[in-house]
Amino acid sequence: MSYISQLITFLNQAQTTDLHTAGYDKEYKGLSVKVSFGQANRAKIPWIAFVAEEQHVSNGIYPVFLYYEKYSLLILAYGISEVEIPKLSWGLHYPVKIENIIDVKRFSYRYGKSYVFRKYFLDPNKENYGLDSKIIETDLDSIIKDYHLVLSGNRIIESNRKCKNVEIKEEEEIGIEGKRRVITSISAERNPSLRKKALKYHGKKCRICGFDFGEAYGEKYGQDFIEIHHIHPLSEGNDYIERLTNYKTDLVPVCSNCHRMLHRKRNKVLSIEKLRSLLSQKYRHK
Template sequence: MTYWIGPCNPNYYDVRGALDQFDNEVDWTKRISIEIGDIFYIYESKTSKRIIAKLEVIDNQVTDKNRLKDDMFWKEEVKISKTGYFRMKLITMFDEGMDRAWLKNNGLKSYLQSPERINSELLTAILSWELDNDIKNNESSSDLTTLLIDKEGKRIGYYTYRYERNSKLRQAAINYHGLSCACCEFNFGQTYGEIGKDFIEIHHTKPISSFTDEEIVNPITDLIPLCSNCHRMIHRRKGKVLTIDELKNLLRK
């Protein structure tokens, strides 16, 4: 899966109107090597100058004959693309945030004149922003924070971890890293078929038991997909959690 970002000038094309008209789907000129399942962020230039939508590529072989007839949303003469189109399905619209200044501060290097792959620095920032925004708007703090409380005489000690039980955090890690084990590359779906589809265990690179205060988990740097065997081996020794590289070295012996 590849993450892309591309500009759309509302003075030329009304992408919002097209999404409303065609059941949250839109066709885009195919100028990049894009695959089904890739994620595409639309950056609205000239007006709001921010990311306004996140979409998933559902077809990369759309031709002029079967493209969505969106001519009414173009504010200039429609030019037929010789390279074809790819079709995307809307995942979410963003009402605010991730504007030009924010993108530049978080790793955007270009002027966004055409679609481009999102670099790892910027992708980390975008996914983290999405998680924070989604959690803030849609979930109560009681769903996000687990408190482990123990009494020691008159003193009450506690520690918390945030987001760990949030399914969106797990999914964000899978979206970035995939469903294969980061150590041995085992894939449950490929081995077991339908029963193993979409299954993988998610490992915290920093053990939750080491948290002494509320901490935010980054799905790209802090969560890693592991098969059950590798996950157990990483935690095999009490008080000594192996790193991914250490376990890989053991596998090579």
């Protein structure tokens, strides 16, 4: 049974001030389902949690849908309670925290420490907000499978779906400037061929220091390993709205060190030129 109809009801209600949740299914695949739009007042982030026995929303871990209205974003997350620090850990290999993709501090959003399983960008003009019931079903099933793995003591989840592309990390940046929604890398993210094109166009050397993983670690092992930095004009304070990613101008290959340095300061991403000017001659590869 797909969960989509419950989810759509939830998203519809999230557009209103109605806080009642009595009408929702109480159970899904053996897990108890908790829905919340807030207690006395409308919460900033309404959620649907799938909670196993002995786990609690206030103390535990659980798969959870979180709705970030401002971003038109629904996140299916490896949820972690915030009231109490849970004893169990998800044990993910390459976790991506929600606070890494959303400026939770700025909007004092909750659940920043929970891990992203998948994000769904919602389109209010499309049927079911553009959500695909099959995908929702598959995603929910696999995160619940992970959940059972963790609960049964097999703590390390071997195949975290988030890490399919460990080799070439994609930038994920979402921000809000004024009232405009800014999502700079959706198209890149939805379009893996953009990555390929970027690498073909820019080459696989770090644009800042010239490091070449293939050269350094051998073609057999190191080849094709490079990160992709997404230049997002938002950081330069421009007014920017959602737009297509141009792999020639927006995506730049950088090594892991330089990439970290570009993002070292939380609210300011350095420009490629700036970081290159800071880099000592000694560390420049030819």
